[in-house]
Amino acid sequence: MDLSSIDLRAIGAWFHGLLISSGMSQTGIHVIEALVGALLLLIFGLTLVIFLIWLERKLAGRIQDRLGPNRVGPYGLLQTVADALKLLTKEDVTPLDADRVPYNLAPGLAVFHVIMALAVIPFSNRVIGADINVGVLYLMAVGAIGSMAALMAGWASNNKYALIGGFRVVAQLLSYEIPLVLAMIIPVMVSGTMRMNGLAVAQGSIFGFGWFVWTLPLAFLIFFVASLAEGERAPFDLLEAESEIVAGYNIEYSGMKFAWFFLAFFMNSWVLAAIGTTIFFGGWQGPFVDQLPALGVIYFLGKTMILFFVQAWVRATFPRLRIDQMMSFCWKFLVPMALVLFAAVAIILKLNLPQPLEAITLLVANVAILLTGVTLLGRTQRKALYAPKRAFTPTIPRL
Amino acid sequence: MMIDYLPLLILFVVAAVFAAIAIIMPSLIGPKNPNKMKQEPIESGMIPFTDARQRFPVQYYMVAVLFILFDIEVVFMYPWAVLLNKLKVFGLIEMGFFLLILLIGYVYVWRKGAFEWD
Numbered sequence: 001m002d003l004s005s006i007d008l009r010a011i012g013a014w015f016h017g018l019l020i021s022s023g024m025s026q027t028g029i030h031v032i033e034a035l036v037g038a039l040l041l042l043i044f045g046l047t048l049v050i051f052l053i054w055l056e057r058k059l060a061g062r063i064q065d066r067l068g069p070n071r072v073g074p075y076g077l078l079q080t081v082a083d084a085l086k087l088l089t090k091e092d093v094t095p096l097d098a099d100r101v102p103y104n105l106a107p108g109l110a111v112f113h114v115i116m117a118l119a120v121i122p123f124s125n126r127v128i129g130a131d132i133n134v135g136v137l138y139l140m141a142v143g144a145i146g147s148m149a150a151l152m153a154g155w156a157s158n159n160k161y162a163l164i165g166g167f168r169v170v171a172q173l174l175s176y177e178i179p180l181v182l183a184m185i186i187p188v189m190v191s192g193t194m195r196m197n198g199l200a201v202a203q204g205s206i207f208g209f210g211w212f213v214w215t216l217p218l219a220f221l222i223f224f225v226a227s228l229a230e231g232e233r234a235p236f237d238l239l240e241a242e243s244e245i246v247a248g249y250n251i252e253y254s255g256m257k258f259a260w261f262f263l264a265f266f267m268n269s270w271v272l273a274a275i276g277t278t279i280f281f282g283g284w285q286g287p288f289v290d291q292l293p294a295l296g297v298i299y300f301l302g303k304t305m306i307l308f309f310v311q312a313w314v315r316a317t318f319p320r321l322r323i324d325q326m327m328s329f330c331w332k333f334l335v336p337m338a339l340v341l342f343a344a345v346a347i348i349l350k351l352n353l354p355q356p357l358e359a360i361t362l363l364v365a366n367v368a369i370l371l372t373g374v375t376l377l378g379r380t381q382r383k384a385l386y387a388p389k390r391a392f393t394p395t396i397p398r399l
Numbered sequence: 400m401m402i403d404y405l406p407l408l409i410l411f412v413v414a415a416v417f418a419a420i421a422i423i424m425p426s427l428i429g430p431k432n433p434n435k436m437k438q439e440p441i442e443s444g445m446i447p448f449t450d451a452r453q454r455f456p457v458q459y460y461m462v463a464v465l466f467i468l469f470d471i472e473v474v475f476m477y478p479w480a481v482l483l484n485k486l487k488v489f490g491l492i493e494m495g496f497f498l499l500i501l502l503i504g505y506v507y508v509w510r511k512g513a514f515e516w517d
Contacts, residue, residue, distance in 0.1 A: 030402060034409040042413060092425040096438040097451075108418035115414040119407055130406040137477055138407075159440035160451045167459045174466035181473045189480040251441060256425035324516035327462070331514040335469070336505075342476070343498060349483060350491050 041118045041129055045267055050080045052266045056312045063316040083259075090255035098252065099156035106153035107257045110264035113145035117271045122197040124284045124296030135196035136184055139275060140177070143230070146268060147173035153261070154249035165248030168238060168323065175330045176229035176236070182338035183223035186345050187212045187279045190362075196275075200283025213280040215359045216345070218366040220280045222338050224310075227272040229330070232265060233311055235318040236326060273307035274300075281307070337373045344369060461513050472501050 015036070019029045054069060054077055061068025069076030094103065119129035120138055132138060147169055154166015188194055190212065191202035203210045213220045229236040240248030250261040277283060281303050284296030321329070344365045353361060440447055479486075479494060508514070 030405055031409065034406040035413070037406055038410040038413040041410065042417060088425075088428055089430075090425075091429045091431065091433075093433065093437055095440050096435070097440065104422050108422040111421050112414045112418040115417065116407075116410060119410050129410060130403060132403050132407065137474070140474075155452075157440065158451045160442065160447075162440075163451050163455075167455055171459050171462045174470075175462055177466065178469045178473060181470065185473065185476055185480050188477065189483050192481055192484045194477065194481055246441070246443065255429050256421070260421050327458075327516055328514055331465075332509070339498065339502075339505075343495075346483065346491060346494060350488060 037129055042115060045115055045118055046263075048270065049263050049266045050084070052270055052308065053080045053083075053262070055308075056266070056315075059309065059312045060316040063313065087255050087259045092257060093252075093254045095158060095252050097158040099158065101156075102152040103156035103252075104257075106149045106156065107253065107260035107264075109145060109149035109152065111260045113142055113149065114264050114267040114271060116142045116145075117268075120196045121271065121274045122200050122278060122283055123300050125197070125201075125289075125293055127297060128197055131195060131197050134194050136188055136194045136199075136279075139196075140181055140184075144177070146264070149264075150249045153253070157249070157252035159252050161245040161247070162249050162251050164245050165240060165251070168245075169232075169249055171323070172229055172232075172236060172238070172326065175327060176226045176334075179222050179330060179334035179338045180226035180230055182335070182342060183219045183226060184275075184279060186216055186219040186342060189342075189345055189349060190216070196278050197283075199279045200285060203282040204285055211280065211282045211285075215362045216280070216366055217363070218337070218341055218370045219345075220276070221370070222334055222341075223276060223280065226330075226334065227276060228311060228314060229326075231269040231272050231311065233269065234315040235321050237315070238320050238323060238326065269311055270304065270308055273311060274304045276307050277303040333373065333377055337369060340373075341366065341369050458513075458516055465508065465513060468504065469501075472497075 016029070016033070019032055024032070057079070058068040058076065060066075069079035072078040072082045094100065117139060120132060120135040122128040122131070150169040150173070151166045154162045154164075154169065157163070187199055187202075191199055193199060193202065203212055232240065238244070240250070245251075250258055253261065277300060283303075284300040286295060286299035289296045289299065345362065348358065348361050348365060351358075351361075440451065475497070476494070479490070483490070
């Protein structure tokens with residue numbers, strides 16, 4: 001088959017023409033097209049998760065010197081399908097003391113928010129659910145529903161572990177939302193648009209020299225660390241720490257209701273990787289993408305998979321943090337650093353330097369702030385480490 | 400302009416319907432033989448001896464309050480960030496004042512010990 005015949009715009013135009021020839025009104029056509037798009041996104045998301053769960057289990061297995069799933073299907077690829085079928089046939093147990101309405105609403109909300117988040121992700125120049133001009137803000141708004149679902153599940157289960165898990169969700173997701181949002185504002189400042197597709201277009205040089213990750217490495221680092229926390233991944237997975245609170249907020253859920261939380265977890269991680277790809281790695285940009293728009297989808301999915309791989313890698317490698325360490329890392333390190341970076345980038349952009357000089361200045365500022373921050377952190381940590389830890393405060397006799 | 404939001408509305412409906420199916424389906428498909436013991440909250444093999452909803456450390460609530468303050472401030476920055484290229488130097492000074500006020504609050508919260516977990 002000729003590769004160049006795969007033109008997504010042609011498929012769209014063909015479908016559009018088909019609808020027009022059926023003699024429908026303009027609004028009707030819009031509604032039908034949006035409906036088809038929404039269903040495609042939904043199916044894409046659900047199939048993707050089946051693959052992602054397999055991928056992550058396999059990766060974690062390989063990294064930890066195990067085999068990972070390898071029984072069901074080739075390379076264990078059908079393991080997730082088998083798991084889903086098993087969960088479907090399990091009894092749906094609701095605890096007697098549970099708050100029934102929020103208890104049953106929570107898994108639905110968790111699934112709902114990840115599907116909604118898929119809407120503004122640009123898979124390619126034209127393949128995007130809704131190219132709205134407040135894309136980044138929309139993602140923040142939709143993402144906040146996730147922590148609400150977790151809190152509802154934790155509170156409604158009337159279980160001590162679930163409640164601790166729910167409170168940890170609130171503390172962690174809310175805290176790390178601030179560095180995340182502050183890191184996302186910096187590419188918005190540089191490109192002057194909140195459109196997700198606009199952000200991808202703004203990094204438009206062919207071999208990736210214009211990617212924001214080169215000029216704003218610190219912003220990407222802050223974003224990545226915060227997205228690990230937002231994705232509830234190790235080393236920030238203490239809201240579902242198995243060894244302390246068994247499973248966290250979803251402990252009381254059985255069968256398919258538990259599976260929805262699981263699905264939301266994986267899709268959320270993938271969405272965060274996709275946001276990272278779009279705003280720091282040029283999204284669908286890549287060589288020959290202008291001649292062959294369908295390549296954009298491949299580039300986008302490939303880059304996102306790489307980012308997802310790094311997330312899974314981190315998860316399989318690092319031990320869990322303590323909650324006080326996690327909180328002070330966010331509030332005392334990430335937030336001030338992100339604020340300083342925000343101010344520095346704003347000033348540099350306002351200097352109106354010519355193009356290559358501006359990029360170099362941005363890079364230098366990023367690296368300088370990162371080094372200063374890490375040095376200060378190391379110094380204070382060392383001071384705390386070498387301070388004598390006494391169980392009592394000595395009374396100094398006054399003469 | 401508003402037509403941009405039509406797909407979102409449709410996706411909202413589709414996602415809501417899917418979520419509703421997701422909630423209702425498990426109770427229709429699976430077997431149903433509930434009993435008292437099964438419906439107790441899990442406490443690692445113990446029969447629960449207190450209600451789960453008890454007093455909780457205040458730091459968690461503090462974090463939620465801080466989040467509201469900081470996140471709203473950051474959301475205010477977004478329209479400014481989009482317009483940064485069109486703003487004159489005065490816009491930069493304005494944001495400087497905004498950040499200064501945010502910084503005063505931040506330092507106050509830090510000195511008060513709201514970030515400390517013991």
